[in-house]
Amino acid sequence: MTTSSFDSSSYIFECCCGERFNNVRAASVCKKCRNYSVWGYTKYVINTETDEVVDGEMPTDEEYKAQEALAEKRWAHEQATWQQEQDEEYRYWAAEQEAKAEAVIEAEEDRLFELQDKMLGLM
Numbered sequence: 001m002t003t004s005s006f007d008s009s010s011y012i013f014e015c016c017c018g019e020r021f022n023n024v025r026a027a028s029v030c031k032k033c034r035n036y037s038v039w040g041y042t043k044y045v046i047n048t049e050t051d052e053v054v055d056g057e058m059p060t061d062e063e064y065k066a067q068e069a070l071a072e073k074r075w076a077h078e079q080a081t082w083q084q085e086q087d088e089e090y091r092y093w094a095a096e097q098e099a100k101a102e103a104v105i106e107a108e109e110d111r112l113f114e115l116q117d118k119m120l121g122l123m
C-alpha cells in the first residue's frame with residue numbers, strides 16, 4: 001500500500017524561517033527568509049525526515065544569538081521607519097482635512113458676508 005499523503009509528505013525541506021518546500025533548490029532561495037529569519041537570507045535548509053542540513057550551514061547557538069541581536073536592531077529600525085512613514089502620512093492627511101475644513105468655513109463666511117451685504121443694501 002502506498003501512502004495517500006504523498007504531496008504533503010514530500011514537503012520535507014525546511015528553510016531557516018520554517019517554511020516547507022518539496023525541493024532543496026526552492027527552499028534555499030526562500031523569499032520569506034529575507035523578512036522572517038534573523039539572517040535576512042536562507043542560512044540553511046534541513047531535511048526534516050533525516051534532520052540533515054542539505055543546504056547552507058547550521059549556525060551554532062552563539063552565532064544564532066549574535067545574529068538575533070542584530071536582527072532585532074534591524075527590525076526595530078524598520079519598525080521605527082515604518083512608524084515614521086505612518087506618522088508623516090497621517091500629518092499629511094490631517095493637514096489636508098484641515099485645509100478642506102477651512103475652505104468650507106471660508107465659503108460659509110463669504111456666503112454670510114454676501115447675505116449681510118444684501119441685507120444692508122435693502123436697509
Ligand SMILES: [Zn+2]
Binds near residue numbers: 031032
Ligand atoms: Zn524561509
